[in-house]
Amino acid sequence: MHIVCIGGGPAGLYFAILMKKLNPAHRIRVIERNKPYDTFGWGVVFSDATMDNMRAWDGETADAIQLAFNHWDDVELRFKDKVIRSGGHGFVGIGRKLMLNILQARCEALGVELEFEREVDSDDEFPDADLIIAADGINSRIRSKYAAIFQPDIVTRPNRYIWLGTKKLFDAFTFLFEKTAHGWFQAHVYKFDGQTTTFIVECPEAVWRAHGLDGAGQAESIAFCERLFAKHLDGHRLMSNARHLRGSAWLNFQRVKCERWHHFNGSSHVVLMGDAVHTAHFAIGSGTKLALEDAIELTRRFRDHGDAPERIAEVLAQYQDARQIDVLRLQNAAWNAMEWFEVCGARYCDRFEPEQLMYSMLTRSQRISHENLRLRDAAWLEGYERWFAARSEGAAGPEGKAPPPMFTPFRLRTLALANRVVVSPMAMYSAEDGTVGDFHLVHFGARALGGAGLLYTEMTCVSPDARITPGCAGLYKAEHVAAWKRIVDFVHAQSPAKIGIQLGHAGRKGATKRAWEGIDEPLEDGSWALLSASPLPYLAHSQTPRAMTREDMARVGEDFVRAAQMADEAGFDILELHCAHGYLLSSFLSPLTNRRDDDYGGSVENRARYPLEVFAAIRAVWPAGKPMAVRLSCHDWAPGGNTADEAVAIARLFKAAGADLIDCSSGQVVPDASPVYGRMYQTPFADRIRNELEMPTMAVGAIYDADHVNSIVAAGRADLCAIARPHLADPAWTLHAAAQIGHAGIAWPKPYQSARNQYETNLQRERERSPG
Template sequence: MKIVCIGGGVAGLYFGLLMKQHNPTHDITVVERNRAYDTFGWGVVFSDATMENMRRWDIKSADQIQQAFNHWDDIELHIKGHTIRSGGHGFVGIGRKKLLNILQARCEEVGVKLVFEQEVDSDADFPDADLIIASDGLNSKIRTKYQDTFKPDIALRPNRYIWLGTNKVYDAFNFLFEKTEHGWFQAHVYKFDEQTSTFIVECPEHVWLAHGLDKADQQQSIDFCEKLFASNLQGEKLMTNARHLRGSAWLNFQRVKCEQWSLHNGKSHVVLMGDAVHTAHFAIGSGTKLALEDAIELTAQFQALGDAPENIPEVLARYQAARAVDVLRLQNAAWNAMEWFEVCGERYCDQLAPEQFMYSMLTRSQRISHENLRLRDKGWLEGYERWFAEQAGLSTADGATPVPPMFTPLTVRDLTIKNRVMVSPMAQYSCDDGLVGDYHLVHLGSRALGGAGLVMVEMTCVSPTARITPGCPGLWNEAQRDAWKRVVNFVHQRSDAKIAVQIGHAGAKGSTRLAWEGIDKPLVEGNWPLISASPQQYLKGVSDTARAMTRADMDEVCDQFVRSARWAAEAGFDWLELHCAHGYLLSSFISPLTNQRTDEYGGSLANRLRYPLEVFAAVREVWPAHLPMSVRISAHDWVEGGITPADAVEIARAFKAAGADLVDCSSGQVSKAEKPVYGRMFQTPFADRVRNEAGIQTIAVGAISEADHVNSIIAAGRADLCAVARPHLANPAWTLTEAAKIGFTSIDWPKQYRSAKPQMESLFQREKAQAAAQTGAKG
């Protein structure tokens, strides 16, 4: 084949090298705009795993890179006068110029033709090529020419950064944080040769503008950064090796993601590679990794299918299919890390103690979890667990196994919950005329015995017409109060869990069938009238139509909430939550999707919150002052024009001012037009943002399914409680089971079940040992 690689970066050079080694008869040319052995930029970073992958494909270049690279395991944080260090992370740093020079020399050794100082504007410049590798970088001309086919999604991010170097040598990957009168700056710093370190300075756009850096030339920007980080640089200078010395050197990161990676132009097959097809933020040092692994995968596909020209279409299709999943996973992790750095100044730097800030930073991409940190640096993590336990009021004896964050207590007002696991409210549709019976006694009682710190009962309705279905529980009469009291008494007498009630009104989503008879479908008979903030049908053309509430309706419903709260206190509940989420009555006022009122209860967010806040205030007044009260909100409607996470912060601030102790951060279920993005812990970012921007404790909910999730969320300060739903449905003793899985044996079991405790713990310990042995055997 005749192959042309446009762009002499890592992707083009490494692919040319691998393919020429695979089949020396290929005619391969790499075309580069710069001069021979002349490149720009400081150091690049990739992981130990990428280095091992390279070793399998070309040991000679891998050996040369290994001789030139700098390896380190540690990450070091500098913030607020504190220095914190964690090990076991495994990075490789090498000068970009050195890396490219090694690959250029290796290409020449095996017979790849290198053409320098040639600008390529089009793939049409190579009409006789069978395959054209468009590795022409972030601003790819080839991608732009065929953008209707490649369908690039390019996101310009808000932070500004400048890529500098210094002769100060660091022995770890350093993250430096400095606060100015206008906000926070951070620097990403790592050594890449014996004399030089990369020094990337980053800040939000508004901070950059406030300091006048948009008007600064390169030298003025360098002088600013030297002064800002002077205490760390200790007299060393910062420098640039960029060619263009006029104008600002500050950049915005561009995330590139293409729907299609290749095409046939009528003569040649063209495929994008490296930054031309995908970029990943430098926060996790993955751009070089992606380029190298692109080259490896495309070569592997040619090896597998044969490298004759007629096989190119299938090779390219399989190449994209094979790479797309891994690239998307890494881009998502890089996106999480990038977003963390974009908001850390306003969300974490001032709010979190340095110890917790370090944990949050290490887990920012969500690829590194609590137990993964234990594998990387057990000593550091156990030290952090002791610190966290001390903040929760636990004493930590020297040498004793620290209490995992999920099993630390939480005190809210006068109530202390033994751990951070909450059984989420889950509708059971198993009441008769709003009355709970033996089913709820067993259902909720078994979960209270299962180790959770707090059990929250399903939405309990404030009137017969407030129900979702005829099977929903209520608190509109004394019989229901007494039935709930029986359940509450069992939980208090037979367990050390606390029990909470969630009160609400279904609004336009009421008068429907039991879930297993047709979820959200209206009753066949016996319907009751529906009310909402504005007239609406939840299911267009299917649901009954709710009418808009009048002032008299609002007063009546508010009185119903107050009555239910009083009876909840009399029933002995430890905690009360007001349901203002999921499109139910109070939620219908908050969301602009369901509130089209033109009076003082519609329009602005402040107006839309007016009635829910009135209800909250009335309930808070009658709910015992020494007991907690939370509010559940939909932090994201997942519909354009609906509630956004930024709105959720304002909603939380309003409820905090009204006396709320926590915000339970759920999302969606307001409109059937919603398009949620699911994934593990997918709603936790809402709890994180609300907690650290609104300054109120939060409950995280949504796809939290293992102890590692809970520990990571709580330890990072992303939430204060974790609500676990489906796992608790499948296993009432989920919390006890997860404690055994992670080897936390200090947790207490109900005395009737204690004989099973050592058996379960030894079973999981044996399984863990077997898995470790198998991993060792494979290694």
């Protein structure tokens, strides 16, 4: 093949090396705009795993890089006059110029043709090439030329950063935080050779402007950063290696993601690589990693499927299919890390102590979890667990070991929970005319014995016409109180768990079949009239609800008050008001379902007016010592609907009204919503509300592992974690989770002690059989 690599960065050079090694008969050219052995930028960083991957593909290049790189295991935080260090993280740092020089020299040794000081405007300049690698960077001209084909999605992020260097040497990957009169700045700092350190300074746009840096030249900006971080620089200067010192050196990060990666232009196959096709924020240091692994994967495909010109189209399709998944995972992790640094000043820095900021920072990408931190640095994590437990009134466990964060106690008003695990409200559709029975006693009783600190009822309806289905639980008749009290008394007598009731009204989503008969499908017989904020049916063929009048609002409000009084009579410990998932109160909150033109429609404050009236009426009759929670849909996942911004505004109103906890769910408001699913995908809503409003939150959604719960709670992203389907599948999920992570400080029911011993023995046998 005749291969042309446009762009002499890591992607183009490394692909040239690997393909020349694969088949020396290939003619490979690398075209670079800069001069020979000339590049700009400071150090680059990638992980030990990337280094191992490179070694497997070209040992000679890896050996040369290894001789030149700086390796470190430690991450250090300097924050509020405290220094905290954690080890076991494994990074490699090397000067960008030196790394490219090594790759260039290797190319020359293998017979790759290097052409410098040539600006390539178009792939048309190489009509005789079989394959063109467009590795021409974030501002790729080739990608721009074929934008309609590659379909790039480019997002410019709000923070400003400046990429500098210093002769002050740091012996760890160091993060510096300094507060000014206008807000927080942070620096990402790592040594990349024996004399020089990369020093990236970052801050929010508003802070940057408040300091007048939008009008500062490079020299002024550097001087500002030197003053700001003087105590860390020990008299050393900050340096720029930009080509000139006029104009601003502050940049905005651009996230690049392309729908398609390759194209046949009529004579040559063109494929994007490196920053031209995807970018990852420097917060996890993966731009170079992505570029190198692009080169490795494309070479692997040619090796495995043939490197003749007629195989190119097939190989490029396979390459994108295989690589896109890995890239998306890493870009998601980089996005999480980037967002953490974008909001850390306003959200965490003023509120968190250094210990928790360190934990939050280490787990910012969600790729490093609680137990992964234990593998990296057990001593540091155990110290953090002791610190966290002390602030959570968590007693030491056996042999003085602190409990994992998920097993620390938590208090709301006079409600004391033994741990942070909650059995989420889950509809059972098994009541008779609203009355819960033996099924519910066994269902809730089993889960109360299963170790969770709190369990919630399913949405319990405040009137017959408030039900979702004929099988929904209710609290509007005297017999309902007695039936619920039977369950509550069992939970209190037989377990340390607390039990809460979730009160709700189905609104326009009512009068439907039980889930297993057809979820959201309207009843064919025995239906009842529906109410909602506006006369909009949930499904096209659903019953159209009546827009609530003031009289309707007053009646339904009285239903909620009566149900709350009954809930207290039944002995419930906490009451949650259901304002999510498109049910009645949620239909007022969302602009997708609230089209009113009176005082209850329009602005966020107006849309929240009726739910707040209901909340206030319940709070007035609910005992002062007992807490009240509110479940919100924190994102509608549909155009024109509520987003996290509105969720914060609504949560602020409920906090002012006396809410003790926000249960942060999302979606289900309209049937055509498109949630972005993933592990712990709703936790960012709980994180934001908790730390911006300084109020307790509960996270829910794709939380299914003890590691998830520990990571969320320890990082201060939420105070409680609601577990749904895992608790359906395993009533003793919490007890089993404790055993799996080796926590002996949770009590099993006495009749189950022999089962505990057997369960823990079996776990130990599995560990011993597991390789490694």
